[in-house]
Amino acid sequence: MAELLGTFEQIVLLAVIRQGSEAYGRSILREVEEVFSGARSVAAGAVYATLDRLETKGLLSSKLGEGTAERGGRKRRYYRVTATGFRALNEARSTLESLWNSIRWPVEVRP
Amino acid sequence: MIRPAPPAFLQHMVAALLSPRDQETIAGDLLEAYSDRHRSGGALPANLWYARQIASFFPRAAVAAYRKTPALVLICCFTAMCGAWLGSMDMVLHHHNLLYHESIAGFIVGQALLTMLALPLRRVRTLRFAAMLGGVAVTWLGASAWYAMIHNPHFEGYILIIAALLIVQAALTWRAMLRRAAVAAA
Numbered sequence: 001m002a003e004l005l006g007t008f009e010q011i012v013l014l015a016v017i018r019q020g021s022e023a024y025g026r027s028i029l030r031e032v033e034e035v036f037s038g039a040r041s042v043a044a045g046a047v048y049a050t051l052d053r054l055e056t057k058g059l060l061s062s063k064l065g066e067g068t069a070e071r072g073g074r075k076r077r078y079y080r081v082t083a084t085g086f087r088a089l090n091e092a093r094s095t096l097e098s099l100w101n102s103i104r105w106p107v108e109v110r111p
Numbered sequence: 112m113i114r115p116a117p118p119a120f121l122q123h124m125v126a127a128l129l130s131p132r133d134q135e136t137i138a139g140d141l142l143e144a145y146s147d148r149h150r151s152g153g154a155l156p157a158n159l160w161y162a163r164q165i166a167s168f169f170p171r172a173a174v175a176a177y178r179k180t181p182a183l184v185l186i187c188c189f190t191a192m193c194g195a196w197l198g199s200m201d202m203v204l205h206h207h208n209l210l211y212h213e214s215i216a217g218f219i220v221g222q223a224l225l226t227m228l229a230l231p232l233r234r235v236r237t238l239r240f241a242a243m244l245g246g247v248a249v250t251w252l253g254a255s256a257w258y259a260m261i262h263n264p265h266f267e268g269y270i271l272i273i274a275a276l277l278i279v280q281a282a283l284t285w286r287a288m289l290r291r292a293a294v295a296a297a
Binding site: 024025026029030041043044045046048049052064067068069070071072074075076077 | 114116133135136137138139140141142143144146163164166167168169170171
């Protein structure tokens with residue numbers, strides 16, 4: 001079995017899927033910030049480090065796009081989830097679901 | 112229309128912390144987000160947000176830079192601890208010329224920290240030069256400590272060890288900074 005994805009990795013991968021063809025650094029960061037909706041601040045460095053790690057693992061691929069005036073003409077890097085990435089996400093979800101299904105929710109402390 | 116932009120030195124810091132692959136794309140993403148925040152909240156919150164994001168890139172850049180120069184990082188950590196220890200001992204033992212001794216201890220700690228800061232911020236020329244200049248000063252400090260100890264009837268071996276390490280630290284600092292200068296020039 002491949003290494004199970006961490007929670008933050010899953011959030012970033014899901015943000016990329018939700019953004020579709022418009023998934024680039026800034027839009028992914030905004031999506032992740034919305035997930036936490038002010039409960040905690042999300043550092044850009046953490047998101048980019050995760051994107052980089054996922055790309056190294058082969059779960060994401062990226063390509064450069066055109067820049068805009070708002071970015072001072074700087075190019076965008078667009079991300080998309082690879083087939084391996086989808087498999088890893090499905091595996092992470094099914095593993096967690098099978099564990100949760102055997103436990104009554106909400107979890108309580110036993111005396 | 113003039114587009115809002117973060118202070119130039121902050122943009123310079125971003126460029127210094129990012130790898131060549133990410134420099135254009137991430138700097139552009141941050142600029143885009145900065146513009147949104149500037150429009151909605153004004154300059155100060157946008158600048159603070161931008162500075163916070165820069166700080167979040169530092170650990171990764173530091174780890175990458177430190178992996179390339181493990182010996183220098185280890186020696187810097189050691190000399191920083193030695194400097195702090197010498198400073199504390201001088202205070203506890205109330206040596207004469209306390210201010211002079213404290214300044215030397217502070218300088219040893221400061222030079223070690225400056226070098227460790229300059230390693231990841233490799234493209235900031237001012238920091239690079241400051242670390243190299245500090246390297247010259249610690250070489251002089253180490254050499255003069257050796258000279259004084261050899262001619263002193265009261266031998267203290269730990270001074271010789273710290274002095275030798277300061278000289279090695281300076282040599283490694285120069286090597287690392289000159290390499291970075293060559294990479295930056297390329």
